[in-house]
Amino acid sequence: MTAREPAGGTSIPRDVTIRNARHADLETLVALLDELFSIEADFAVDGHRQHRGLSLMLDGCGKHRCVKVAEAQGRVVAMGTAQLVVSTAEGAFSALVEDLVVTERLRGQGIGAALLATLAAWAVQHGATRLQLLADGQNRPALDFYRKNGWLPTQLICLRKSDLPEG
Template sequence: MITIRNAESPDVAQLAELLKELFAIEADFVFDRDKQVSGLKQLLDSGKDRVVVAESDKRIVGMCSLQTLISTAEGGPVGLLEDLIVTAEFRHQGIGEKLLAAAVDWAERQGLKRLQLLADKNNLPALKFYEKQAWRQTQLICLRKC
């Protein structure tokens, strides 16, 4: 049985393992356990962001993070969805949909005016998944300076 719940501090090690799996399929990111653990701890401690997990028999098999930002275009708070991953052996069971729905529900309860996400342009399974969940591409592109 899969349980969807909010992540807690003791989950960080398992969440980092999921990020390792996610970053292995994303061209723009390289896994660095120390950085990912630091980021996860900051998300969990922020009080304004959310990490939702899918758990099976005390094992975390999926996660989704949601960060809040202020948008001048929307005139208020919006959400940036990141790190939606279900470990390979648990995919195609509706867990990603449940994680995404939980994140959207939380965002609506917080009064966020828009949700957005970035996806690897070559990750066709992810793009098809988001399209199936009624997420649409925009005219914006992501630029980055490191």
């Protein structure tokens, strides 16, 4: 797999490469999450929290977490993150795709599909037998994108408890 041809044969524009994110990318990654969270009802844009979360992801990148970016003409234009969890149903690792966002002006060019394929390849290399993600149920373009890329809905619903004390 090269940066030009991610796993799964997904093609991307000639000037786009996919690479591991670096701490130097943090401000751009926070801006991409701002784009994503501004269209998702369950999340709020909070640059400080997003910076802290991305730093935690980058500090632990490698064995259990990864952050990939797509770069065009020297600028980060998209990102995807994944992390491993143990699935008792699978008896193996499952990878949770936490964030996937392509800057609005470049959507529809195969960059998101290429990032997904790259995250999937990383997950398989690290023993995952299943990928999963959460998507905003009202975000029809995102749901159509995932369906087009082979993702299927489940009967499960997501519940959350967020009033935990900060530690």
